[in-house]
Amino acid sequence: MIEIRELLIMPTTRRHFLQAGSATTMLAAAAPAQTPKGANDKINVACIGFGIMGQGDCLTVSTVPGAKLVAVSDIYEGRLTKAKEVYGKDTFTTRDYREVLARPDVDAVIVATPDHWHQIIACDAMKAGKDVYCQKPMVQKVEEGAAVIKAEKETKRILQVGSQRASSILYAKARDVIKQGSIGDVRMIEAYWDRNSALGAWQYSIPPDATPQTVDWDRFLGHAPKRPFEPIRLFRWRNYQDYGTGVAGDLYVHLFTGIHYVMDSNGPDRIMSTGGTYYWNDGRDVPDLMLGMFDYPDTKAHKAFHLSIRLNFEAGGGDGSGFRFIGTEGVLDLAVGGALVLKRKPKDSEPGHTAGTFSKATGAEIIREYQKKYPAQRASADGMRANTEQRWVLPPGYTEQYAHHENFINAIRTRKPVIEDATFGLRAAGPALLSNVSHFTRKTMHWDPEAMVVKA
Numbered sequence: 001m002i003e004i005r006e007l008l009i010m011p012t013t014r015r016h017f018l019q020a021g022s023a024t025t026m027l028a029a030a031a032p033a034q035t036p037k038g039a040n041d042k043i044n045v046a047c048i049g050f051g052i053m054g055q056g057d058c059l060t061v062s063t064v065p066g067a068k069l070v071a072v073s074d075i076y077e078g079r080l081t082k083a084k085e086v087y088g089k090d091t092f093t094t095r096d097y098r099e100v101l102a103r104p105d106v107d108a109v110i111v112a113t114p115d116h117w118h119q120i121i122a123c124d125a126m127k128a129g130k131d132v133y134c135q136k137p138m139v140q141k142v143e144e145g146a147a148v149i150k151a152e153k154e155t156k157r158i159l160q161v162g163s164q165r166a167s168s169i170l171y172a173k174a175r176d177v178i179k180q181g182s183i184g185d186v187r188m189i190e191a192y193w194d195r196n197s198a199l200g201a202w203q204y205s206i207p208p209d210a211t212p213q214t215v216d217w218d219r220f221l222g223h224a225p226k227r228p229f230e231p232i233r234l235f236r237w238r239n240y241q242d243y244g245t246g247v248a249g250d251l252y253v254h255l256f257t258g259i260h261y262v263m264d265s266n267g268p269d270r271i272m273s274t275g276g277t278y279y280w281n282d283g284r285d286v287p288d289l290m291l292g293m294f295d296y297p298d299t300k301a302h303k304a305f306h307l308s309i310r311l312n313f314e315a316g317g318g319d320g321s322g323f324r325f326i327g328t329e330g331v332l333d334l335a336v337g338g339a340l341v342l343k344r345k346p347k348d349s350e351p352g353h354t355a356g357t358f359s360k361a362t363g364a365e366i367i368r369e370y371q372k373k374y375p376a377q378r379a380s381a382d383g384m385r386a387n388t389e390q391r392w393v394l395p396p397g398y399t400e401q402y403a404h405h406e407n408f409i410n411a412i413r414t415r416k417p418v419i420e421d422a423t424f425g426l427r428a429a430g431p432a433l434l435s436n437v438s439h440f441t442r443k444t445m446h447w448d449p450e451a452m453v454v455k456a
């Protein structure tokens with residue numbers, strides 16, 4: 001018998017009932033937003049790096065009660081104009097992010113620059129007394145991570161890394177399912193991300209008004225190697241190792257965030273990665289296809305397991321992303337922002353037999369013994385019982401993006417920990433960034449996920 005239950009998981013800000021076909025179950029909703037304390041009711045937010053994600057983050061955070069966007073920094077004039085168009089002409093804008101950090105009216109900053117600026121701006125911001133929402137990957141190089149953790153501790157600032165799925169109620173459900181042992185011991189996880197479009201492969205528009213006058217080129221380059229003005233490197237910075245982190249830093253890191261959260265894991269200790277650039281030969285120096293294998297050691301939270309990741313920008317079959325957690329008792333499929341399916345093999349299923357491969361007499365003997373042992377199953381003595389399935393789906397309108405920003409704004413008010421602090425951020429970024437090292441050096445990398453250091 002197949003039992004299919006459909007549960008609607010509802011937004012964290014409201015309490016909802018979950019519908020399960022004829023059954024109705026209530027899923028524990030996340031705690032409602034904390035009541036703001038005292039004078040700090042309003043949280044003034046600034047954005048540093050007002051591109052695709054910075055704009056998305058600003059739109060989202062502006063919908064969290066009490067949060068307001070007041071200032072924007074970007075090194076390209078067109079994005080500052082855009083900020084005033086969206087948030088009004090009184091919005092403070094500047095090419096120099098330090099002017100934003102110097103403003104006493106700014107409580108928190110979103111750092112949504114290219115990756116090579118994350119560590120520097122996040123640390124500067126915390127030292128200037130600001131709480132920080134830092135986009136993923138938290139750092140461009142593994143060695144930069146310790147400085148962010150140190151600044152977070154020393155300044156006692158809140159730092160939330162922007163891999164929003166850590167706040168998703170769908171991932172929280174998956175975590176519960178696995179913690180309850182519903183699919184047994186997870187020994188293997190498969191994760192993949194396929195893309196089949198130019199935009200998916202980062203071929204973003206290059207605005208015709210980008211000139212040395214409208215772009216602060218040196219400030220974009222920062223500590224990256226000096227080179228003459230070349231707008232493609234700014235607007236498609238992900239394609240270059242000098243500024244980005246390739247498909248691993250950009251997208252593996254989301255998968256690691258999801259896996260580490262669901263499995264309650266600190267990360268793998270062995271990392272092997274390979275890949276190549278085959279389809280998007282547009283001058284990029286990072287792969288457009290990558291495969292990774294990762295060994296997770298035994299910990300108090302989980303038994304040892306193995307992870308394989310596929311990331312493919314040449315996927316002719318279409319777009320898609322998801323996980324399969326393979327346990328000894330079942331399988332849990334988790335799709336990004338979508339449905340979660342749990343299949344369980346009944347624990348008492350009979351083991352089957354190979355009677356037909358022996359002589360008639362021996363086979364008949366095996367069947368007789370089998371039927372004595374499993375009397376209830378005589379009619380289908382060679383079969384497994386039916387699987388069971390459970391399905392959870394996100395409700396229309398739910399976004400983990402909102403939940404993640406709400407978690408950040410609540411933490412600013414309550415000074416309680418965020419869901420994805422700097423340590424979590426480095427543990428998600430570390431294996432992703434070391435995948436690049438493994439790919440480019442053709443070596444297996446060893447990582448200490450507790451201490452967050454590369455081992456010899």
Ligand SMILES: NC(=O)c1ccc[n+]([C@@H]2O[C@H](COP(=O)([O-])OP(=O)(O)OC[C@H]3O[C@@H](n4cnc5c(N)ncnc54)[C@H](O)[C@@H]3O)[C@@H](O)[C@H]2O)c1
Pocket residue numbers: 048049050051052053054073074075076079095097111112113114115117135136137162163164219220222234235237250
């Ligand atoms: N969480 C997510 O789902 C998600 C999605 C997309 C991007 N991101 C992350 O967000 C970050 C930005 O990505 P994007 O797609 O928005 O890139 P983008 O190129 O669209 O935006 C980056 C912006 O930063 C500006 N910039 C560059 N150097 C700067 C500096 N020194 N000071 C101020 N501004 C500077 C650029 O002019 C640009 O407008 C990346 O780290 C990326 O990994 C996260």
